[in-house]
Amino acid sequence: MVAGLVLAAGAGSRLGRPKALVEVDGEPLVRRAVRLLRAGGCAPVHVVVGAGAEELPALPGAVPVLNRGWRAGLGASLRCGLASLPAYVCAVVVVLVDQPSLDPAAVRRVRAAYAAGASVAVASYAGRAGHPVLLARVTWPAVARYAVGDRGARDFLRARADLVVPVPCDGAGSPADVDTPADLAALSPARPGQR
Template structure:
């Protein structure tokens, strides 16, 4: 990881939270975290993206293929795995599990930046841009692509309880962000990233880089 940490800069740390529990149902049951991008598992790549973008610590929520994904994380020992036994209930359960894990940490972090494991066209530059908006004072931040909200998203600590309460099914934090739309700082990232995700076999060419 190449970026200076927040501790080095004398700032409260912002955690990275990687949601990597999906089972890839529409991919024939292949856990998305284990798909390979440029020769490495997506989960390894995403942890490095979060770290290089300025986040730390990085917690990774595991679900489908948890043992294999945990083994893949050996390449990035700074990652903290978080098991979500209820992962099949959707993204909301993984978001709640990750927030609970971070809330129990000492020392506390000031915010969390959430990223999905299956978006290989989002890199460290987008993470850093969202993080910079928080450093400038925003408590709710979302990357935007041609004006449309996407990932990564950032929640200052005071929002975590509300986000966890609203996170159900596959909606994640979308309902919470809609209800607080006036407070969300949108950070345009379409010049440096793209929000394409890998859901079906037709999306697999994204892994070719």
């Protein structure tokens, strides 16, 4: 079973509000991320929440996981999310809540790489690594050791480049993130896979 994990606990200081609560096309980013993972074939889907958790909308098809230590950064959210997944989950596809233009096709591609034997599959766009990232359960203890402060799996991926299978996802959405009001304003009305 390949689960989905949305990291959505941050305060979104540059946006002035938690990113999970920001709406694009009338839909909160956190719901878009859940929909992305479910459309990509992931189950169960867990969402790590923190800042603004009490204001979050209902998350049909997802399990909210409260990270009380969210102020410690992305690494704490990744560790919390991995620890929340049931024992029957053999791998997880990780996405960030602030990437509304990702496409379910990218999720399916990293899952296909796992099915073909990859223990770590990373979506790439124009040759650059991005999200989603698939991590087989066997890697989680090492990932957790590297996930410190505002660093999620990045240091693990660099240290264990021998495990990483890049998965070309050009044409399957965009990994562009929303960090500022200008980023939000720059989003076009319709993005692939997210209508």
